[in-house]
Amino acid sequence: MTVEQGLNVELREKSEVQLIDLREEHAPLVDNHWEYQTHETIDYIKGCIQYNFGFGIRQTNQSELIAWIAQTHYGGGGMLYTKENHRKRGYGEMLVRKLTKHLAKSNQVPSVVVGSDNTASIRLNEKIGYRRVCKVYWVVFENH
Structure with a gap:
C-alpha cells in the first residue's frame, strides 16, 4: 500500500467502544496474548509502545x-489481537484502518506482517487494501 492509498483509508469507529493509544502498562496484556511470546518479549513490546x-x-x-495493534521495530503493524469473546465485531478492522491511516499521515509506507496460515487476517488486510508483496522469514536464536 502506498502512503497516498493509506491516507484514503476510511476510519470506521464504533460507538460502543473507545479507541485509545497503547501505553506501556498495556504491555503485559499484549505479551500474554501474543503468539510469539517468550521470556524476552515483554521488553520488546514495551519498546514498540514507547x-x-x-x-x-x-x-x-x-x-x-479487548483488542490492540502496535507498530513493530520494522515499522509495520503487528501483534493484532482481539479477545475471543469480542471477535466478529469489526474491531480488528478498525485497528488496522487506524494504524494504516496513522502511518500514512506520518509519511510512512503502511505495511503489516501476517502469518501465512492466518487466513482471517490476510482477508481482513486485503479488504482494507493491502496486498502481499513478499514473504518474511524470522530466525530465532536461543541461548543455551
Missing part, C-alpha cells in the same frame, strides 16, 4: 483492553 505507537480498543466506560 518508541513507536499502538492502539487499543476498550468498551465505553471500561478500562480493560
Whole structure:
C-alpha cells in the first residue's frame, strides 16, 4: 500500500467502544496474548509502545483492553489481537484502518506482517487494501 492509498483509508469507529493509544502498562496484556511470546518479549513490546505507537480498543466506560495493534521495530503493524469473546465485531478492522491511516499521515509506507496460515487476517488486510508483496522469514536464536 502506498502512503497516498493509506491516507484514503476510511476510519470506521464504533460507538460502543473507545479507541485509545497503547501505553506501556498495556504491555503485559499484549505479551500474554501474543503468539510469539517468550521470556524476552515483554521488553520488546514495551519498546514498540514507547518508541513507536499502538492502539487499543476498550468498551465505553471500561478500562480493560479487548483488542490492540502496535507498530513493530520494522515499522509495520503487528501483534493484532482481539479477545475471543469480542471477535466478529469489526474491531480488528478498525485497528488496522487506524494504524494504516496513522502511518500514512506520518509519511510512512503502511505495511503489516501476517502469518501465512492466518487466513482471517490476510482477508481482513486485503479488504482494507493491502496486498502481499513478499514473504518474511524470522530466525530465532536461543541461548543455551
